[in-house]
Amino acid sequence: MVTRGFSGRKPPTDTDARIPPGQYLEQGFPVLSAGPTPRVRTEEWSFTLKHGPRPVKTWNWKEFNALPLTKMTRDIHCVTAWTKFDTAWQGVLVDDILADAGIEPLSPFTLALSFDGYTTNVPTKDLTTGKAMVALLYEGKPITPDHGGPARLLVPHLYFWKSAKWLNGLQFTERDEPGFWELRGYHIYGDPWREQRYTGDP
Amino acid sequence: MSDGPAAQSPWQTVTITRIEKRTPRVTSFFLRPSRPFAYRAGQHVDVRLTAPDGYQARRSYSIASAPESGETIELAIERLDDGEVSPFFHEVAAVGDEVELRGPLGGHFVWSDSDGGPLLLVGGGSGVVPLMAMIRHRAALKSAVPMALVFSARVWNEVIFRDELIDFHDRRDGFDLVLTLTREPARRPADHSRRVDAAMMAQSIVRLPAPLRFAFVCGSNAFVSAAAEALINAGVPAGLIRTERYGV
Ligand SMILES: Cc1cc2nc3c(=O)[nH]c(=O)nc-3n(C[C@H](O)[C@H](O)[C@H](O)COP(=O)(O)OP(=O)(O)OC[C@H]3O[C@@H](n4cnc5c(N)ncnc54)[C@H](O)[C@@H]3O)c2cc1C
Numbered sequence: 185m186v187t188r189g190f191s192g193r194k195p196p197t198d199t200d201a202r203i204p205p206g207q208y209l210e211q212g213f214p215v216l217s218a219g220p221t222p223r224v225r226t227e228e229w230s231f232t233l234k235h236g237p238r239p240v241k242t243w244n245w246k247e248f249n250a251l252p253l254t255k256m257t258r259d260i261h262c263v264t265a266w267t268k269f270d271t272a273w274q275g276v277l278v279d280d281i282l283a284d285a286g287i288e289p290l291s292p293f294t295l296a297l298s299f300d301g302y303t304t305n306v307p308t309k310d311l312t313t314g315k316a317m318v319a320l321l322y323e324g325k326p327i328t329p330d331h332g333g334p335a336r337l338l339v340p341h342l343y344f345w346k347s348a349k350w351l352n353g354l355q356f357t358e359r360d361e362p363g364f365w366e367l368r369g370y371h372i373y374g375d376p377w378r379e380q381r382y383t384g385d386p
Numbered sequence: 387m388s389d390g391p392a393a394q395s396p397w398q399t400v401t402i403t404r405i406e407k408r409t410p411r412v413t414s415f416f417l418r419p420s421r422p423f424a425y426r427a428g429q430h431v432d433v434r435l436t437a438p439d440g441y442q443a444r445r446s447y448s449i450a451s452a453p454e455s456g457e458t459i460e461l462a463i464e465r466l467d468d469g470e471v472s473p474f475f476h477e478v479a480a481v482g483d484e485v486e487l488r489g490p491l492g493g494h495f496v497w498s499d500s501d502g503g504p505l506l507l508v509g510g511g512s513g514v515v516p517l518m519a520m521i522r523h524r525a526a527l528k529s530a531v532p533m534a535l536v537f538s539a540r541v542w543n544e545v546i547f548r549d550e551l552i553d554f555h556d557r558r559d560g561f562d563l564v565l566t567l568t569r570e571p572a573r574r575p576a577d578h579s580r581r582v583d584a585a586m587m588a589q590s591i592v593r594l595p596a597p598l599r600f601a602f603v604c605g606s607n608a609f610v611s612a613a614a615e616a617l618i619n620a621g622v623p624a625g626l627i628r629t630e631r632y633g634v
Contacts (some may be wrong), residue, residue, distance in 0.1 A: 188483055
């Protein structure tokens, strides 16, 4: 349906192919969250890999930072319709976390866990083989608390609510258990290219 | 452009039935959905505009009306001068026009009378909109849930829904309005003239007759960060605080 009198502010055409449907290009870096910004001090930070309720391995800040660091520069897509190009992150690939724990993926689904109780579900295969990391640096600097610092998940090929902020663990789950937003009307998977925003989207 | 089968595409066409200027920068648009539309106070909708060449822009807007308000829903849209969608509404949209809308959306920043209280609502600028839906919901049901609104605006004339809010306050039935103006002196006895801070939050909380059940904070990023911080410094447990950020 064409809207009378609307022409819009189109992005430059050379970038069109990089912008998923329904998204617009954002130069800033908006902040979205369901609650106040938790204050997580690196001295009290820890990251735990779990199989169901059972902890498999826990790292403190120093131990985690000793894991191999990888750079990832990616476009990110927020479900509130902004897309940001070429965001540059550094962190620990989920593959390297599993390797350090000496395990293969333990189940087909994973729940990301945050210090503030936030959760989000991601199929395990979307986290491995170089697709996702636990990011520690943004643009070469520690991630600010507003953007999920000290550590956040980065799953750039899914809508950004999957890239859980203030991450403190990954939990293998047998079933695809909806997380915080998934329980509140958002899509269980969240592929920006298929516009999987809300429950019921194809 | 086809939307495909209705079951897979919740977009619907809505008609603008009334336009009402609220403040110099905020105008309310009353929309009549073509399909039945039930929502909860605090939810938002997505609005989609389409250019003749197929280019589309979509933005989220909170619903200002109470769920009980009948067949139209109210959106209150602030004009951002260099924006894409809000200037369209302010300059182009007219009564009788149709736009596409999807919703209601959002299941976290919501409140129903049955959720109980007391509630502290903290709004900055257009962030008052979903809070207004909660306040109107309370009034429509003649609910006894105690509710306080701390509303930050730059100046008196930019206090969206000002007369209606003062009217609710003056009923003295458990709704308490505190305005804080950041660029003008306060005008009412209990009002403030500064940015929100912990002392202001604490002052509003002690006036509530029972311990706080929830705090809802809405506005720009910067406002929400500052207000949530102020609530925590005023001793409100983080788990009680719900926030909605409008970006920018
Ligand atoms: C859940 C939710 C509910 C909301 N409810 C409301 C509501 O009730 N009322 C309301 O008024 N708003 C609300 N908003 C905000 C609303 O969705 C829009 O963000 C707002 O109307 C601005 O949209 P716009 O298209 O006019 O501006 P945009 O085009 O999105 O621009 C926003 C700002 O970004 C800057 N900008 C954009 N593009 C560029 C660029 N290329 N270069 C430089 N700067 C740029 C502009 O300066 C502008 O000020 C809500 C947002 C959310 C997420």
